[in-house]
Amino acid sequence: MRNYKKFILLGSIFCLALFLFTPKIASAFGLSDIWGGYKNILSTIWSPILGGALKIALKLAEWILRLALWMTDRLAAGDPFGISYTTPGPAKPDNFIIEVGWTLMRDLVNMCFILGLVYIGLATALDFGNKFATSKTFRNLLLIALLINFTPAICGVVVDIGNVVYRFFLQSLDFNVFRTVFQKMQGELSRHWTDVLLEGSLFMQSLFMIVFGWAAALLLIFTVAYFYYRGFRIWISVIISPIYFFLFIFDKTRPQFKKWWDHFIKLAITTPVCLAFFIYLAQFSLSRLNEVFSLQQQNQTSLPAQTNVAYNNTAPESDFIDITASLIANESNTPTPETSNLLAAAGDPVAEEESGMADFFTNIIPFMLPLFFLGFGLKISLGKQMMQAASMIVSTAVGIATGGAGFAAKAGGAAMAVGKKAMSAAGNAAVKAGLGGERLSPGQPGYSRFKAAAFQNPLTRRITNKAIATASERANDGVDKQVNALSGKTTATKKMAVENALFGRGSWEKQIGAISAATKDGDINELTSSLSSQTKKDIIRKTFKYDPSQMDKIKHIDPEAVAQVANEMRLNDSQRKRAGIYMSAQEKQMYSGHSYKDEQGNTKQLDALATKIMAQAKPAEMQAFTSDTMKKAISGDIANKFWNGGQVGKAAELFGSQFLQIFRNGIKDQDWYEKNNQLMGGFLQSTAGQALGFTIRPEPIKIKIETGPAPAKNQPKPEPQVIMPENVINIKDAKPKTYKKAA
Amino acid sequence: MLYDFEQTAELFDKLPKELRAALFSPETADYIKTICARHKITEKTQQLAQTVGNVILGLLSPEHLPQVLEKELAISQEQAATIAQEINRLILYSIKDKLADFYEDIDFAPGGTVAKIAKQTKTEEAPLSDDEADTYREEVE
Numbered sequence: 001m002r003n004y005k006k007f008i009l010l011g012s013i014f015c016l017a018l019f020l021f022t023p024k025i026a027s028a029f030g031l032s033d034i035w036g037g038y039k040n041i042l043s044t045i046w047s048p049i050l051g052g053a054l055k056i057a058l059k060l061a062e063w064i065l066r067l068a069l070w071m072t073d074r075l076a077a078g079d080p081f082g083i084s085y086t087t088p089g090p091a092k093p094d095n096f097i098i099e100v101g102w103t104l105m106r107d108l109v110n111m112c113f114i115l116g117l118v119y120i121g122l123a124t125a126l127d128f129g130n131k132f133a134t135s136k137t138f139r140n141l142l143l144i145a146l147l148i149n150f151t152p153a154i155c156g157v158v159v160d161i162g163n164v165v166y167r168f169f170l171q172s173l174d175f176n177v178f179r180t181v182f183q184k185m186q187g188e189l190s191r192h193w194t195d196v197l198l199e200g201s202l203f204m205q206s207l208f209m210i211v212f213g214w215a216a217a218l219l220l221i222f223t224v225a226y227f228y229y230r231g232f233r234i235w236i237s238v239i240i241s242p243i244y245f246f247l248f249i250f251d252k253t254r255p256q257f258k259k260w261w262d263h264f265i266k267l268a269i270t271t272p273v274c275l276a277f278f279i280y281l282a283q284f285s286l287s288r289l290n291e292v293f294s295l296q297q298q299n300q301t302s303l304p305a306q307t308n309v310a311y312n313n314t315a316p317e318s319d320f321i322d323i324t325a326s327l328i329a330n331e332s333n334t335p336t337p338e339t340s341n342l343l344a345a346a347g348d349p350v351a352e353e354e355s356g357m358a359d360f361f362t363n364i365i366p367f368m369l370p371l372f373f374l375g376f377g378l379k380i381s382l383g384k385q386m387m388q389a390a391s392m393i394v395s396t397a398v399g400i401a402t403g404g405a406g407f408a409a410k411a412g413g414a415a416m417a418v419g420k421k422a423m424s425a426a427g428n429a430a431v432k433a434g435l436g437g438e439r440l441s442p443g444q445p446g447y448s449r450f451k452a453a454a455f456q457n458p459l460t461r462r463i464t465n466k467a468i469a470t471a472s473e474r475a476n477d478g479v480d481k482q483v484n485a486l487s488g489k490t491t492a493t494k495k496m497a498v499e500n501a502l503f504g505r506g507s508w509e510k511q512i513g514a515i516s517a518a519t520k521d522g523d524i525n526e527l528t529s530s531l532s533s534q535t536k537k538d539i540i541r542k543t544f545k546y547d548p549s550q551m552d553k554i555k556h557i558d559p560e561a562v563a564q565v566a567n568e569m570r571l572n573d574s575q576r577k578r579a580g581i582y583m584s585a586q587e588k589q590m591y592s593g594h595s596y597k598d599e600q601g602n603t604k605q606l607d608a609l610a611t612k613i614m615a616q617a618k619p620a621e622m623q624a625f626t627s628d629t630m631k632k633a634i635s636g637d638i639a640n641k642f643w644n645g646g647q648v649g650k651a652a653e654l655f656g657s658q659f660l661q662i663f664r665n666g667i668k669d670q671d672w673y674e675k676n677n678q679l680m681g682g683f684l685q686s687t688a689g690q691a692l693g694f695t696i697r698p699e700p701i702k703i704k705i706e707t708g709p710a711p712a713k714n715q716p717k718p719e720p721q722v723i724m725p726e727n728v729i730n731i732k733d734a735k736p737k738t739y740k741k742a743a
Numbered sequence: 744m745l746y747d748f749e750q751t752a753e754l755f756d757k758l759p760k761e762l763r764a765a766l767f768s769p770e771t772a773d774y775i776k777t778i779c780a781r782h783k784i785t786e787k788t789q790q791l792a793q794t795v796g797n798v799i800l801g802l803l804s805p806e807h808l809p810q811v812l813e814k815e816l817a818i819s820q821e822q823a824a825t826i827a828q829e830i831n832r833l834i835l836y837s838i839k840d841k842l843a844d845f846y847e848d849i850d851f852a853p854g855g856t857v858a859k860i861a862k863q864t865k866t867e868e869a870p871l872s873d874d875e876a877d878t879y880r881e882e883v884e
Contacts, residue, residue: 645769652767653760657752664748686776686788688834689767691796692755693748695789 054206058186061213062179068220069179075224076173076506077478079163085234086156101239102152109148109242116141116249133251140249151241155264159234162269169276174506177286178216181367185209212367219374223279226382230272237264271381278377282370478506479550482513483520491526494518498527499535508542515539515624516553524624525654528557540565548579555581556624559614560632563607581609591615596635606636615642619650630655634662641676645683652689664693744815745793746802754800761841765834766799774833782826787816795830798842805835805842 074080083092088099120141123132147154186209237260244260247253486494497514518524528536536558543550544565555562566581576582583591591611595603614633617625625633630651633639639648651659673681673696684696755763765771775795779788794815797803803811808830813823835842 645767645772649764649767649769652755653763656756656763660748660752660755682776683769683772685772686779686792687767687769687772688765688775688792688796688799690789690792691745691766691794691800691802692751693745694767 050203054203054210057210058206058213061210061217062182062186064217064221065179065182065213068217068224069176071224072173072175072220073506075227076170077481079167080224080228081231084156085159085163085231086152086238088152095235098152098235098238101235102242105239106148106151106242109246110145112246113141113145116246119250137250144245144249148242148245151245152238155234155238155241155268158265159268162272165269166272166276169273169280172507173279173283175216175220175283175286175370176505178220178367182209182213182216216367216371219371219378222378223275223374226275226378227272230267233267237267275377275381278373278380282373282377285373286367286370476550478509479512479516479553482510483516486514486517487520489517491518491523491530494523494527495530498531498539505546508539508546511539512543512550512553515557519553519623522623524557525626528624529626531557533558533561537561537565541569544569544571544575544579548575551579551581554624555613556617556621556629558626559610559629560607562613563609566609567607581613583609583612587612594636594638596632606632606638611636611638614638617647619646622647622650623654625651625654627655627658630659631662634659634666637666639663640666640668640672640680643677644679645687648680648683648687648689660689660692660694667694667696670696744797744803744811746797751800751802754802758800759841759844761838762799765838766796771795771834774830778826778829778833782818782822784816784818787818790815791826795834798830798835799838801842805831 083095084098085095086098087094088096088102090096090099120134120137123137124134185205241260244257247260248257482497486497494514494517498511515524515527518527539554540551540558540562543554551562562581566576566579571579573582588608591608594606594611596606598604610632614625614629614636615638633643633651639651643651648663651663667684668676670681673684681696684690684694687694755766758766772792775788775792779785779791784791791812794803794808794811798805798808805827808827809820809823812818812826813820816823816826818826
């Protein structure tokens with residue numbers, strides 16, 4: 001077994017050395033033809049193996065990072081524990097563990113007071129060391145006998161001070177951008193793994209990414225774990241607090257109390273506040289990395305697509321899509337629109353190895369700064385404790401990694417077999433569904449249909465639905481929390497919550513919460529009107545990414561942006577259904593062909609989806625419309641064609657004379673409404689709004705022109721006779737109607 | 744009677760939310776249609792709708808509604824009174840609180856008739872003298 005391990009080690013070192021120096025050897029000896037063939041053989045055999053190993057290692061790093069971010073999100077959502085840190089009580093929110101432990105401990109210590117009194121009596125009588133301070137000790141005993149019943153309250157005050165301060169620093173905790181960057185880079189690297197053996201820089205980049213992923217994950221896990229650990233330690237400290245308070249009574253035991261008290265202060269206030277402060281710094285530096293590193297700014301200019309993703313946290317495809325798609329196929333490496341842009345901008349990385357390496361490090365190194373803050377915070381706050389814990393975890397991890405390598409290989413093989421089987425089953429389902437009779441790969445025409453059919457596989461569907469339901473439930477909880485927090489606040493506060501949101505899911509929940517709260521409070525119109533179109537697009541993009549089912553809450557803030565973003569993200573039918581924006585072929589036909597004029601007077605085509613959202617908006621939902629949306633709805637004839645009286649009434653209520661003026665000018669005649677929208681026609685005939693000139697145009701007068709029988713030869717052609725319908729006044733005789741103004 | 748749009752639009756912008764909603768409410772439109780059908784004056788729906796709109800806009804007092812209906816719709820006095828009563832009951836009663844801002848001395852009785860009531864006058868309380876208003880006294884050293 002030992003020899004076998006040595007063999008693997010030596011073989012690995014040989015392979016590593018071989019591909020790292022390969023290009024130089026080839027050029028030095030000039031044996032390119034022979035070496036080229038040798039290279040091809042090596043590459044063909046080993047590249048897939050090495051590529052696969054790197055993939056697994058990167059995937060593991062991604063999973064641990066996901067776990068770390070999940071833990072971070074939990075910490076950001078509120079206190080790690082659902083029960084009090086210090087208050088004893090039989091049920092939640094009081095702490096039943098402290099109730100049991102502390103009560104028992106207090107009763108025991110109360111018995112010790114008798115012994116204390118005996119000790120004071122004996123010490124006084126026997127005059128221990130000629131310096132026993134009886135009165136002082138007795139006073140302390142009485143004081144502690146009283147205070148011992150309130151130790152949880154005393155500890156509670158201290159813990160609350162620490163909690164208030166550290167929660168302030170952690171209120172916008174969100175490091176999800178790490179994951180975005182990691183996935184982005186991972187996707188980039190995996191595109192060229194077919195030649196990984198011959199690409200030294202690619203191998204180095206992959207290793208660096210693995211280290212980056214693990215470092216970020218471990219730092220975050222340590223940080224979050226500390227706050228959980230702190231909770232347990234506080235419980236224990238509170239439980240044993242009666243003993244240490246009792247030790248305060250006597251001079252000889254008082255140092256023990258002081259030691260405990262110093263430790264408790266450190267645990268309750270100093271360490272969490274210090275750690276939270278560095279987390280805050282890390283978070284802040286993360287949000288403004290582009291200002292910290294001038295190198296990054298240059299890169300941002302040359303690679304706009306990538307940096308946009310890095311800073312705005314707009315992943316090329318949604319997490320939701322990633323999760324569901326990866327259940328049936330490993331698609332994380334699929335080229336995305338953004339990565340394609342990046343490649344187009346950066347050129348072929350294989351040909352431009354050095355520049356690719358530089359770009360890679362330029363894009364990844366700035367993210368080391370927040371990690372440095374996190375690490376420094378942990379070092380300062382926890383010092384030896386952290387180092388001990390870190391070394392313990394690392395040694396355990398190394399032990400597991402080496403000892404379990406064989407098992408992992410077997411498990412990997414089994415997992416691959418299962419994955420292959422699942423993919424095969426999904427593929428068979430697609431083939432059975434009659435989609436071309438063959439399995440399709442990402443990028444091939446009709447792949448989205450193939451993938452949708454693959455989802456019909458019962459097992460895949462069940463797993464997918466479960467994942468979707470869990471994600472949706474979580475999003476609802478987060479949004480509800482934000483709605484409760486922002487309800488009743490001013491529009492300016494809600495606007496701030498929307499605009500000042502940082503990266504990640506927590507911030508998105510805050511944005512959706514602010515919009516929902518505004519809808520609830522009735523100031524959604526003020527809020528949406530004050531937001532920039534870019535902000536709205538950003539929210540819409542994140543909603544598609546995190547939880548499409550929340551789209552119902554926000555799609556009316558900018559229907560055109562919803563359609564644009566959905567097209568940009570290339571959402572397929574099932575994703576559109578989840579977001580409630582799916583359109584059948586019939587609907588597409590019904591709602592297409594509408595256009596409006598912009599402020600410059602240019603005619604712009606409206607997407608069928610945008611038309612549908614505007615057309616089907618219920619009066620309550622129309623509150624989120626901006627005046628721009630209202631103008632588009634009228635200018636594009638959507639209002640005339642699809643709206644009813646309720647919608648017109650709501651628009652009039654919301655936009656007042658601005659709406660009246662535009663809508664009034666676009667009112668059609670009775671014939672038009674008969675053919676296109678009878679509901680609106682009926683409404684306009686009898687609405688009291690006619691007092692404001694909301695009157696249907698009279699039907700056009702039909703004039704009959706008779707030319708009579710054809711004239712005989714050489715006869716003059718008769719003049720055509722115009723026959724006016726009855727009750728039509730000749731225009732020459734008509735007098736303009738005058739209206740008397742009210743006094 | 745149709746007023747100038749610019750002026751009515753300005754009035755509309757100043758209307759309370761409830762009156763804006765009532766003016767363009769589909770229910771109001773339905774009531775107008777029903778009233779016209781019941782009294783067989785469907786060809787005069789537009790005039791009736793305009794008149795109701797004027798009341799909601801604050802341009803026509805409900806008290807004068809029967810007379811205006813009689814004149815605008817060219818109908819009998821009795822029919823105008825009945826229609827006015829129906830309008831009061833079905834349309835205006837639900838927004839009476841807001842209309843009261845325009846027509847303070849009008850009460851929309853539950854039966855639908857417009858009853859004139861004495862305008863409520865607030866009796867202003869006589870201001871208290873300085874001694875009565877403030878009983879607290881600071882101790883003088």
